[in-house]
Amino acid sequence: MKSLSLLLGLLSFLGLASASGSVAAEGGAEGIRAEEIRVEDLAVLALDPAGGRAVLQLPDGSLRTVAPGEDLREARVRVRKILIDRIVVEEMKLVEDMKGAGKSRRQIWIFRARPGERSRVQVLDRERPAPPPILKPQSTKPEEGSGNG
Numbered sequence: 001m002k003s004l005s006l007l008l009g010l011l012s013f014l015g016l017a018s019a020s021g022s023v024a025a026e027g028g029a030e031g032i033r034a035e036e037i038r039v040e041d042l043a044v045l046a047l048d049p050a051g052g053r054a055v056l057q058l059p060d061g062s063l064r065t066v067a068p069g070e071d072l073r074e075a076r077v078r079v080r081k082i083l084i085d086r087i088v089v090e091e092m093k094l095v096e097d098m099k100g101a102g103k104s105r106r107q108i109w110i111f112r113a114r115p116g117e118r119s120r121v122q123v124l125d126r127e128r129p130a131p132p133p134i135l136k137p138q139s140t141k142p143e144e145g146s147g148n149g
Helices: 002-014
Strands: 043-048 053-057 063-066 077-082 086-091 094-097 100-103 106-111 121-125
Touching: 043 086, 053 077
Parallel strands: none
Antiparallel strands: 043 053, 053 063, 077 086, 086 106, 094 100, 106 121
């Protein structure tokens, strides 16, 4: 999309975009530690699926360009796909269950934000939920010798 290319070009011209894809803002990212940023606090400002780039606004107001395969360590996710209306990311956290430690298999969709708002986020679980317990049929007949009669 021309709008994303234009935005990236303008940011590069102004010297705000660095080679790593992060963009400087007033105050910088020093005030926010990586574990404080939630996916729900991100805003997707521009998407370029053909070019494989997206522009995200972090909670501190700084901008960051991302591409598929890049880690967004601040939110502990990895970018998987950039689509027309959203980016698809996957959690990078370890979880512990009854089988032991393993990687989280949740996929998260982050939709393009409306002006002045945060992006809508939808979380998808890749693992099947546990099957419901199998219940034993109960008898409806009264038991013999229960004293009634």
